[in-house]
Amino acid sequence: MNSRRVKNIIEALGKHKDEESIQVLNELGTNCPIDEIRELTSKALIRKNTHNALELMIVNKGKGINDLSARVAMCAINELLALKDKQEAIKILDDTINMHSEKEVQDTARSVKALMSFSS
């Protein structure tokens, strides 16, 4: 694998204006068995700062902040904290805390929201 190529492609998909790029990143990136690629995908999706992209990273179990790899999850949380405009992310976190069926996901969202409120 040429990591530089993969990194550039994921970055390009993250910066792409087409909404379809989110779907591509979700299908190929977040389901990849390699931590590094999931990490890169999480970063790219969160930097998009759109509703669909953030929802994927916050709500889905095993992806983004709920990833089984602590490294990937921490990276996603860091990226959320680094966002300039956190409004959309906080809204989704609130919805997750209130409405998600999984308690584990709710707890993670609550922790992240607390961190974000401290950091802003």
Next chain:
Amino acid sequence: MQKISPLRSSIEAFNKFKALRSNKAEKTEKANQATQTNPFGITFKGTVIQMDVFEKAEKLDAAKENNSISLKERMQNTGKLLASAWVGTINKFSSLKTNAIAFGNKIKDSTIAAAKKIQEIGNTKVEFDIFKYNVSRLQNQPVSELRSMLSNELQGVNNEQ
């Protein structure tokens, strides 16, 4: 009986020797005159030139003596000279032609080689990763293409594992 003096006998012997020598010299001269044609043996395409450019001395002498070379003979001589000059020119031109052909062939070969080289360079697709996988360039490409590129890269990873 007359007594022969030694002086007379010696004079007679000298005269005989003189006559013999002059006779011999005459014979040699005649032989030389007979073999005077084309003494340099000039050849043209492997054939000895048979024209009699080099006139026999006796003929010319005779003509001088008579002081009246016939018109026909003059024409013949001029023709021979012209033919000689023509052969020389042909030789010159043929060597020039050979050189020109060799030069032309050389130019042709070098031109063909250069054209092949240019074609080779033209056919070679110089694609540098640094440009192909540049983020700003990738960003402008359609998502479907990016999807195929990413799946190809990740497929390689899965195969490696």
